[in-house]
Amino acid sequence: MSGQEKALKTLAVVGCGVIGNGWAARALAAGLDVRAWDPDPAAGERLYAAIDTAWPALQRRGLAEGASRDRLHFTTDLEQALEGADLVQENAPERLELKQTLLARLDAELPTSVPIGSSTSGIKPGELRAKCQRAPQRVLVAHPFNPVYLLPLVELVGGEQGADAALQKAETCYRQLGMRPLRVRREIEGHIADRLMEALWREALHLVNDGVATTEEVDAAVVYGAGLRWSLMGTFLTFHLAGGEGGMRHMLEQFGPALQLPWTRLQAPELTPELIERVAEGCEFQAAGRPVAELEARRDRFLTELLAVVERYWPEAEGLEGRI
Amino acid sequence: MSGQEKALKTLAVVGCGVIGNGWAARALAAGLDVRAWDPDPAAGERLYAAIDTAWPALQRRGLAEGASRDRLHFTTDLEQALEGADLVQENAPERLELKQTLLARLDAELPTSVPIGSSTSGIKPGELRAKCQRAPQRVLVAHPFNPVYLLPLVELVGGEQGADAALQKAETCYRQLGMRPLRVRREIEGHIADRLMEALWREALHLVNDGVATTEEVDAAVVYGAGLRWSLMGTFLTFHLAGGEGGMRHMLEQFGPALQLPWTRLQAPELTPELIERVAEGCEFQAAGRPVAELEARRDRFLTELLAVVERYWPEAEGLEGRI
Numbered sequence: 125m126s127g128q129e130k131a132l133k134t135l136a137v138v139g140c141g142v143i144g145n146g147w148a149a150r151a152l153a154a155g156l157d158v159r160a161w162d163p164d165p166a167a168g169e170r171l172y173a174a175i176d177t178a179w180p181a182l183q184r185r186g187l188a189e190g191a192s193r194d195r196l197h198f199t200t201d202l203e204q205a206l207e208g209a210d211l212v213q214e215n216a217p218e219r220l221e222l223k224q225t226l227l228a229r230l231d232a233e234l235p236t237s238v239p240i241g242s243s244t245s246g247i248k249p250g251e252l253r254a255k256c257q258r259a260p261q262r263v264l265v266a267h268p269f270n271p272v273y274l275l276p277l278v279e280l281v282g283g284e285q286g287a288d289a290a291l292q293k294a295e296t297c298y299r300q301l302g303m304r305p306l307r308v309r310r311e312i313e314g315h316i317a318d319r320l321m322e323a324l325w326r327e328a329l330h331l332v333n334d335g336v337a338t339t340e341e342v343d344a345a346v347v348y349g350a351g352l353r354w355s356l357m358g359t360f361l362t363f364h365l366a367g368g369e370g371g372m373r374h375m376l377e378q379f380g381p382a383l384q385l386p387w388t389r390l391q392a393p394e395l396t397p398e399l400i401e402r403v404a405e406g407c408e409f410q411a412a413g414r415p416v417a418e419l420e421a422r423r424d425r426f427l428t429e430l431l432a433v434v435e436r437y438w439p440e441a442e443g444l445e446g447r448i
Numbered sequence: 449m450s451g452q453e454k455a456l457k458t459l460a461v462v463g464c465g466v467i468g469n470g471w472a473a474r475a476l477a478a479g480l481d482v483r484a485w486d487p488d489p490a491a492g493e494r495l496y497a498a499i500d501t502a503w504p505a506l507q508r509r510g511l512a513e514g515a516s517r518d519r520l521h522f523t524t525d526l527e528q529a530l531e532g533a534d535l536v537q538e539n540a541p542e543r544l545e546l547k548q549t550l551l552a553r554l555d556a557e558l559p560t561s562v563p564i565g566s567s568t569s570g571i572k573p574g575e576l577r578a579k580c581q582r583a584p585q586r587v588l589v590a591h592p593f594n595p596v597y598l599l600p601l602v603e604l605v606g607g608e609q610g611a612d613a614a615l616q617k618a619e620t621c622y623r624q625l626g627m628r629p630l631r632v633r634r635e636i637e638g639h640i641a642d643r644l645m646e647a648l649w650r651e652a653l654h655l656v657n658d659g660v661a662t663t664e665e666v667d668a669a670v671v672y673g674a675g676l677r678w679s680l681m682g683t684f685l686t687f688h689l690a691g692g693e694g695g696m697r698h699m700l701e702q703f704g705p706a707l708q709l710p711w712t713r714l715q716a717p718e719l720t721p722e723l724i725e726r727v728a729e730g731c732e733f734q735a736a737g738r739p740v741a742e743l744e745a746r747r748d749r750f751l752t753e754l755l756a757v758v759e760r761y762w763p764e765a766e767g768l769e770g771r772i
Contacts, residue, residue, distance in 0.1 A: 142692055177741065181748035185755065218706075245703075246711055269673040270690055271744070274751045277673035304672045310660045314711030317669040321683070323651035324644055326707065326716040328683050331643065332726055333717040336634050339730025343682025345641040348628045349593040349601035351682065354675030355758050358667025358772060359645070359652050366594055368466055379569075382542075383650065387570055387638030390714035392650040393657040402656055406663025410771045412763075417501065420595070424505040426761040427598045431509065433757060434679050437750040439736075447734045448682060 132297040133157060136209035138202070138230065140167040143243045144215035145174035146272025152196055153179075153273065154301050155188030160198045161205035168198040178273045185274070206233055211297045213266065215243040220251060227263055228255035239294040241266025241280075245318050248311040249283030262290035265308075266298065267315055279315045281308040327388050343448040347438070356426050364407040365423065369416050372407035376400055456621040457481060460533035462526070462554065464491040467567050468539035469498035470596025476520055477503075477597065478625050479512035484522045485529035492522040502597045509598070530557055535621045537590065539567040544575060551587055552579035563618040565590025565604075569642050572635040573607030586614035589632070590622065591639055600628040603639045651712050667772045671762070680750050688731040689747065693740050696731035700724055 135151040137144045140162035148171060151158045160171055175193055199205050206212065212234060216226050223242065230240050236259040242252050244265055253260035265281035278298050282291045295305045308315050314322055331337045337345070353362055360372070367375030376395065383392035393399060411419060439447040459475040461468045464486035472482045472495060484495055499517055523529050530536065536558060540550050547566065554564050560583040566576050568589055577584035589605035602622050606615045619629045632639050638646055655661045661669070677686055684696070691699030700719065707716035717723060735743060763771040 142690070177744065178748070181752050184749075184752040218703075246706065246709060271748065271751070274748060274755065275673055275676055277669065279669065304668070306665060306668050306672070308661070308665075310658075312658075312660050313709060315669075316655060316661050316666060317673050319655065319712050320648055320651055320666070320669060321674055322706070323647040323712040323714050325683050325687070326712060326714045327644055327647035329707075329717050329723065329727070331640060332730065333723050334636075336636050337632070337640050338733075339684040339727055340734045341630060341632075342640060342644070343684050343734065344628070344630050345601065345603070345639075345644060346678055346682040347680065348630070349599055349641050350645050351675075351678030351680075352599055354670055354678045355754060356671065356675075356761055358670040358675065359649050360663040360667050361772065363649070366466070379542075382570065382646070383653075385570060385637060388643050388647040388650060388714070390647050390650045390712070393653050395653075399653065399657050403653070403663055406656065409662075410664045410667065410763075412768050412771050420501070422761060424502070424595060424598060425508075426758065427595070428505050428508045429757045430679060430754065431598065433753045434750065437680055437746060439734075444736050447736050448685065 130300060131293065132210045132300045134159060134208050134210050136206050136212040137161070137215065138205065138212060138226070139215035140171045140198070141215060141217070142174075142270060143268065143272055144213070145171050146178070146270065147213045147215065147243070147268065148196060149175050149178035149182060149273035150301055152193055153182040153185070153187050153191050155191040157195045158197070159205045159207065159209060160196065161200065161202050163200060165200055171198055172196070178271070182273055202229070203233060206230070209234070209238060211294065212238060212240045213243060214240060218245055218247070220247060223247065223252060224255045227252055228257065231256040231258050231260065231263060236262065238262065239264060239290045239297070241294055243268055246314040248313065249281050249287070250311055253283070261287040264290055264294055265315065266294060267317070268303075269317070276302065276304040277317065278303045278305050279308055279317060280305045281311060281315055283311050323390060327390070330389050340447055344446060347448045352427060352430060352434070353423070355430070356423060360403065360407050361410050361419070364411060365416055365419055367416070371411065371416055372404045373400070376403065454624060455617065456534045456624045458483060458532045458534050460530050460536040461485070461539065462529065462536060462550070463539035464495045464522070465539060465541070466498075466594060467592065467596055468537070469495050470502070470594065471537045471539065471567070471592065472520060473499050473502035473506060473597040474625055476517055477506040477509070477511050477515050479515040480519065482520045483529045483531065483533060484520065485524065485526050487524060489524050495522055496520070502595070506597055526553070527557060530554070533558070533562060535618065536562060536564045537567060538564060542569055542571070544571060547571065547576060548579045551576055552581065555580040555582050555584065555587060560586065562586065563588060563614045563621070565618055567592055570638040572637065573605050573611070574635055577607070585611040588614055588618055589639065590618060591641070592627075593641070600626065601641065602627045602629050603632055603641060604629045605632040605635060605639060607635050647714060651714070654713050664771055668770060671772045676751060676754060676758070677747070679754070680747060684727065684731055685734050685743070688735060689740055689743055691740070695735065695740055696728045697724070700727065
């Protein structure tokens with residue numbers, strides 16, 4: 125972006141818990157001015173401490189030109205925090221009424237051209253905007269993942285009220301923060317990522333509740349197996365590879381029937397011809413003409429590099445066998 | 449293990465599809481003799497090709513002393529394949545009757561001291577053994593993950609018929625193959641890992657079926673977010689860190705109520721005091737006295753290294769933006 129006008133020079137962080145602090149750290153490392161607000165004066169100290177904790181990792185990732193921890197300003201005065209902000213990121217606790225009231229206040233005070241992203245895990249944009257009077261469409265879901273200063277995903281949900289302009293602007297801002305915006309087509313509780321994680325989490329709780337496994341056994345079942353693939357490819361492309369040269373189509377023939385089996389507490393959708401087509405075509409788009417063998421070779425090169433890294437971090441490297 | 453007697457010198461691989469071939473590659477790289485059987489003569493050619501495909505990755509991982517692709521012998525004669533085997537790995541298609549018949553034949557022909565591991569994704573040991581007459585207890589679930597020659601997890605399920613001796617011996621063998629055996633306490637359809645993966649997979653299918661997201665959007669929601677953490681820590685330890693210094697106990701207070709929300713199609717268990725205790729104590733055991741800040745610092749060091757690796761493999765590195 126150097127040499128051209130940047131959309132985002134100042135980020136206002138509204139609400140300084142773990143997530144808000146993560147946004148502040150990411151923005152500082154990207155060379156921005158950050159103005160942070162929290163009603164609790166003690167939050168300021170925790171914010172500065174969190175930035176210090178995150179900073180070594182951000183330095184290893186590479187700081188942007190001009191990046192400095194000195195460009196952080198904390199205040200308990202909301203109006204002051206919003207001054208000059210190009211983007212506002214709201215990170216209040218996940219309580220609907222609280223967020224609605226705070227977002228209405230932000231909407232009332234900010235120029236209508238400033239997008240407001242909410243770090244909500246699961247609330248839909250239509251609900252977030254309910255009390256906003258001026259420009260409700262610029263209130264968006266912008267849901268990041270912990271640690272925000274390292275994980276690139278941000279889910280953007282504009283909702284049904286035509287938030288295209290705000291979405292466009294917000295997307296540019298988040299890309300400038302080094303993130304990967306994922307636009308979610310439809311308002312849905314939990315967006316996309318948290319629906320997936322929540323399904324895993326609920327099944328994991330059932331396993332522990334039923335006495336099938338301990339927490340560390342459940343974690344080990346992820347970490348030493350499928351978890352190794354999930355930073356490179358998701359469930360769909362993974363199964364595309366499991367299908368061999370026939371890809372997802374063959375995989376659905378072979379493992380589709382397992383959807384009928386009581387392998388989880390969750391009921392699966394029926395594998396209609398339409399669903400099969402949608403899934404198979406999706407995977408073929410993702411494969412982009414690359415044969416499965418090529419995708420496998422790329423996966424294997426990645427996995428050997430990943431294993432060399434992660435083996436140094438697994439608990440057994442610290443003599444804590446199995447405590448994953 | 450060098451200098452001492454090894455439990456496993458010869459592995460018999462029974463059934464040569466993607467999984468059987470993966471076992472053969474892993475065992476050859478570990479310096480074993482491998483005898484492989486498949487009723488289809490054409491499977492032999494595919495097996496040798498699969499070994500050649502896997503070999504560069506295995507070389508990068510480091511071959512054991514004496515490891516050689518020449519130590520692979522393929523035959524369509526089952527008796528010949530079983531000769532001298534210290535461990536037999538069965539990888540027939542996932543059809544109960546077929547597996548039961550094949551396992552009964554293996555049980556009839558093999559010395560009773562030889563453990564028989566079945567690579568079944570979801571069938572319980574009690575069902576697998578149903579037709580075995582001689583030593584049914586040595587028939588175990590030994591469920592690996594694709595690619596078998598790189599992913600270390602193997603789920604071992606002994607079932608309720610007292611398979612302790614066979615389990616012990618099998619576990620030693622799998623460790624010799626560089627794997628991480630996870631003993632599953634109870635027989636349950638889908639064991640542990642596939643219950644978790646199946647929950648994710650079913651939720652993902654619902655999202656695509658409902659038109660909420662495409663396959664690549666679902667995959668992106670994993671890969672650029674939570675998927676980055678899953679090779680280091682599972683759901684439980686991840687949420688322990690999300691709880692800040694209060695760990696899992698605080699996290700359950702804060703996000704436990706989300707279990708009531710319709711964030712997935714899956715119903716969650718009730719968060720009883722007993723379940724809370726079991727989960728919190730499990731996480732505290734996993735943390736092994738390390739404060740959350742220490743676990744976070746370790747996670748961040750890992751993530752910066754992981755990002756440096758995986759960014760070179762994500763599709764955008766090949767100009768295929770978003771096709772994850």
